[in-house]
Amino acid sequence: MTDADLIAACLRSEPRAQRQLYNQFAGLMLTVCRRYLKRQEDAEEALLLGFTKVFRALHTFKQEGSFEGWVRRIMVNEALMELRRREPLHLSFEDFAQPENLATTPATADTQLQAEELLALLQELPTGYRTVFNLYALEGYSHLEIAEALGITEGTSKSQLSKARALLQRRLSGGRAAAPASQPVYSL
Numbered sequence: 001m002t003d004a005d006l007i008a009a010c011l012r013s014e015p016r017a018q019r020q021l022y023n024q025f026a027g028l029m030l031t032v033c034r035r036y037l038k039r040q041e042d043a044e045e046a047l048l049l050g051f052t053k054v055f056r057a058l059h060t061f062k063q064e065g066s067f068e069g070w071v072r073r074i075m076v077n078e079a080l081m082e083l084r085r086r087e088p089l090h091l092s093f094e095d096f097a098q099p100e101n102l103a104t105t106p107a108t109a110d111t112q113l114q115a116e117e118l119l120a121l122l123q124e125l126p127t128g129y130r131t132v133f134n135l136y137a138l139e140g141y142s143h144l145e146i147a148e149a150l151g152i153t154e155g156t157s158k159s160q161l162s163k164a165r166a167l168l169q170r171r172l173s174g175g176r177a178a179a180p181a182s183q184p185v186y187s188l
Contacts, residue, residue: 003067010058022051025068029075035134036079038123042086043079050078076139080149083131121171129164136161
């Protein structure tokens with residue numbers, strides 16, 4: 001069944017289609033929510049609330065872009081709302097001018113990590129760093145879009161990203177082993 005067929009069946013309130021849509025995207029979208037929320041329960045809550053919004057807004061999907069991208073955007077927004085409810089977004093403003101807090105190498109470091117290690121590293125970041133890093137590096141938001149979504153300035157977004165990268169690089173150089181060749185790996 002194509003996305004268009006699945007959407008049409010969901011719009012006709014067919015339970016099998018609704019279940020299929022949920023099953024098709026739930027795993028991936030839970031991973032998206034987990035990148036923003038530390039606790040599994042909070043990510044699951046955001047996922048369920050996000051799917052409620054997906055089903056309610058399904059009639060607004062214009063078939064102009066990727067359906068998965070449309071669902072992902074809803075999930076990211078819901079995860080951000082849950083983040084605001086659960087973990088107030090404390091952006092770090094200390095040591096703005098300290099060069100050691102800024103990334104000194106490109107974000108495309110050649111370090112290889114297993115997906116679980118990357119998620120664990122991201123979860124260790126302070127909430128503000130983690131949120132900006134996820135939105136910019138993983139979701140492809142611009143600094144302007146991040147600033148608007150989080151109610152911060154573009155400069156703050158850039159600073160948070162730089163500090164997140166620097167902190168990740170410090171933690172990576174602290175002796176984390178590379179993933180075994182038989183495991184799927186992701187470049188940071």
